[in-house]
Amino acid sequence: MLALNDVSFSAEPGEMLVITGRSGSGKSTLLNILAGLLTPSSGDYSLDGTAPFSLSKSARNAWRASHLGILYPDFRLLPYLNVAENIITPSLELQLPNTEIKHRCAELMQDFDITSRHDHLPAALSSGEQQRTALARALFAHPKLIVADEPTGNLDETNSNHIIETLKNYANAGNYVILATHDPIAIDHADRTLHLDNGKLI
């Protein structure tokens, strides 16, 4: 059985795409391929001229750190790191001076209203604060592409609106944002919606 079959699409910089489809239709599989986390058994994928699956594993990890922001429905913050430490984890793979790391972190915490929580562990945060920390981490590297799997799945309407509007603005600034979600707020904001049915794009 194929999780995805004959899926072909391209995106323009500045676009926010939403992928819909019932459970098991292949949304997460597609996002994992776009993030360079899952190697497709056949086919091509490139982001701004780079084909991640033609890179060595270490080069692909470095490519992911500098080009990709990834958001998960369960946030996947590292439980033993505080908010600021979680946000700067992409810097482990980036060659940035310490002053720049501190500057980006402070700016993101301010943008997402989590400065006062900078030394708290994820367990002490609300769901909205956890998702805003995850979003700050996803934006830390100024990635060309953000992929997000149900990014508002655990959030109330106010937090969902904030996350989706932030992602939309980030896309419209000349980047790519691809979400898998059923959230009507996200679908409303999408520049384009793609529907997956049984691994095929409809």
Ligand SMILES: Nc1ncnc2c1ncn2[C@@H]1O[C@H](COP(=O)(O)OP(=O)(O)OP(=O)(O)O)[C@@H](O)[C@H]1O
């Ligand atoms: N690692 C894997 N090994 C084998 N089959 C897998 C694997 N991951 C997913 N699948 C299968 O591929 C298909 C697509 O799964 P996928 O998780 O991409 O769907 P989805 O649309 O994201 O579903 P959901 O909305 O429930 O998360 C499913 O039939 C699933 O069982």
